[in-house]
Amino acid sequence: MLPINSKRRELKAREAILRGVYEDNLKIIGGQSAAPDWRIPLFVKKMILFYSVLLLTILGQGSYLDLPLFPERQMAAGIITQEQQPLSPPEADENQITSSDYQEFLGSAPLSRMFGLGVKTIMIDAGHGGDDPGTAGKMGTKEKDITLDIAKKLKERLKRRGSYNIIMTREEDITLPLNKRVELARASKADIFISIHLNYLPSKPINIIETYYFGPSSDVKTLRLAEQENAGSQYGLSDFKDIIEKMGKTLKLQESKELAASIQKNLFINSKKKNNSIHNLGIKRAPFVVLLGVDIPAVLAEVSCLSNRQEEIELSFESHRENIARYIEAGILDYLNKGDTNYEAKRNTGRR
C-alpha cells in the first residue's frame, strides 16, 4: 500500500494515533486515573485549590449555612434525615417515626388540624404520560400506564370517603410537563399533593418501595433519580433560586415529611405481607421539581419497581394495583386523621 521508505513515518503517525485514542477515552471516564505521562501542571492545581478555598469562604460567610432549610442544629437533633430513615416496625409507637422538638411543639396533630383548616382538596399526580413513558419493564409495561391506573383507583377510593375533593393532574395518557403539574396544583388550591411513580433499578433484581419529600439531597443515586424525574420540568437554573427561597417554609417540609412517612409505612407494611422480599428504603429527601414547586405538603411515592420481573407481572393484575391504591389511601388518611381519637378507634377496630 505505502512505499517501504515511508514506513518509519507511518509508524510514528500510528503511535501518535494510538496515544490519541487512549487519551480521548481517558477523558471520557473522567481522566484522573494514573496515566503513564499524564500530569496536571502544578499551577493548575494551585489555581483549583485557591478557587475552592475562595468559594468555601464566600459561601461560609453568606447566608448559605444559615438557611432554614439545612439548620445544623436541627440536623444534629435528627429532625431531617439526609439519606434515609427506615421506618419503625408496625408495633412501634407512631411518634417515634417523626419525633422532634418541633413535633413536641405541635403535639401529635398535623398542622392542618391544629389551626382547624381541614384538608379539603387532594391532588393526585400520575407520573409521566403521553410522549414521556417513564421507565418500562422488560415485557414492555410502561410506567405512565401503571401510575395513571393507580392514580385513578386512588381517586375513586378517596372519593368514596365523601369528605374530600380529589383532583388529578392527568386522567388520560397525555404529555404534561412538570411545571404544568405544579401550576395545576397551585391553581386548584390543593391542600396536599401526591405524585405516583415507579422505580427502576437496572442493576439489581430486587423490589423496593420508597417515598420522597422535597429537600436537598447528597445521595448520588437520589440525585440521579431526581435528574430523570425532573427532565421534563422546563425550569431554568435561574428559577431554582426563587424556588429554594420558597423552601424556607420549614413547615411545609415537616408536613411533607410526615405525609411521606405515613404513606411509606402503609405501603411497605402492607406490601410486605404479600411479598416478603420487598425492601423498605424509607423516606428520603430529594430535589424533585414537582415536589418543590408546590407550596403545600407534597410527596413523591415510588410505589413499586418495574425492573423486577416478578413485580412487573404482579402489576399487570388489577388487584395488585388496587391494593397499592388502597395502601396509599390508608397512608393519606392516617396522616390526615392523626390525633383524631375517633378515627384511631375506628381504625383499630374496623380494619385488620
Added chain:
Amino acid sequence: MKQKETQEEGNILFVGIDLGTSRSSISASNGTRQWIESYVGWPKDFISLQVVGKPVLFGADALKHRLSLDLCRPLEHGVIKEGVEKNEEAVKEIIKYLIELAKPEPEQKIYAVVGVPADTLKVNKLAIRRAVSEFAHSLMVVSEPFAVAYGLNLLNNSLVIDIGAGTTDLCIMHGAIPSEEDQKTIVNAGDYIDEQLYSYLTEKFPNSKFNKNMVRQFKEKYSFVREIAGDIRVEIPVDGKPVMHDIKNEVKRACESILPALIETTTEMIARFDPEFQTKIKNNIVLAGGGSLIRGLSEYLRDALKEYGPCNVTCVEDPLFAGSNGALKLAQDMPAKYWEPLQEVKS
C-alpha cells in the same frame, strides 16, 4: 517485564466491535467474524414468550418473530437516546451477545475497541461505555469512520465516507487522531432511503400492500444511482394476489435523495482542509458502510467532484466487517500500558 507482557497477551482476547444502527459486527483476535442485525426483541407477553421460547432475541431471529416481540433498534439515529433505559439495555444485550459469538475462553480477559457513529461519540460516549463495560475488562470507544480508516491503513491524507443506516459519517485522516472538526455527520443515510422509497412506492402503487421491511429488502437488493441496464421488477401483493411491479425509477430517486447533502459536505470538508494536501485527499476517498454497496455510487461521486479537479473514489472490500476489523487492528496495536488505566472494575 517483556516476558510477563507476552504471557498476559495469550490470556487476552482482543475484539473489535462495530456498533451500527442497522448491523453490528464483531471481529476477534481468535479469528471469529460475526454479525447480527441490530435488533433486540423482548416477548410482548406470556403467550409470545411461549411462542418464541427465549427471553430475548436478536437480529434476524428477532425480525422473524417481530409480531410477538417488543422490537428495539437501540441506535435508531446513531445515538443511544439518553435516559431511555430500554435502549441502553438493548445495547447491552447486543454487546453481550456479540461477545458470546466471539467465543472467548473462560479465563480470557476481553479488551474491546468499539466503533460508534461519529456523532454518538460526541453526545453520549459515557452511555456507550456504561453499556459495554460489564462485558469487557478494558475498553476504548472510537468513531466508526476512524476505525475503518485505521483498518485500511489510511492514516494520512484520506477521506472516509461511511454510509450507514442511521447516519453518514465523514472523517478526514491527517496522521493524527481526527478532531471534532475533521468529522462530520449527515443524518441522511440508509434509513432515509428506505423512507423515501416507501413514500414513492405508496404514491405510485396505492393499492399494493407492502411494509418497511419489504422496502428495505428491495433497496438492499436493487439499489443503484446513475444508470443501469434492464428493469427492476419485484413481486408485491395486490388484494392478496402477487403482482409484478416495476420500481426502477423509484429506487433510483430514493438512492439519489441522499446525494446532494453528501456531496455538499464532502466538498466543504475538502475545501476546509490545508490547500496543499487537498489534491492528495481527493485521490484517497474511500466509501464504507452498507451505503457503499449502492451500485454506481463511487462513479457518481467522482463525476460530481470533477469540477474540483480529478479524484479517486474507491469502496471498501468488505463493508460489513471493515469497521470491526479496523477496531480489532486498533485493539491489537494498542500498547498494554494504554489498556491498563482504562480497565473496568468488574462487579
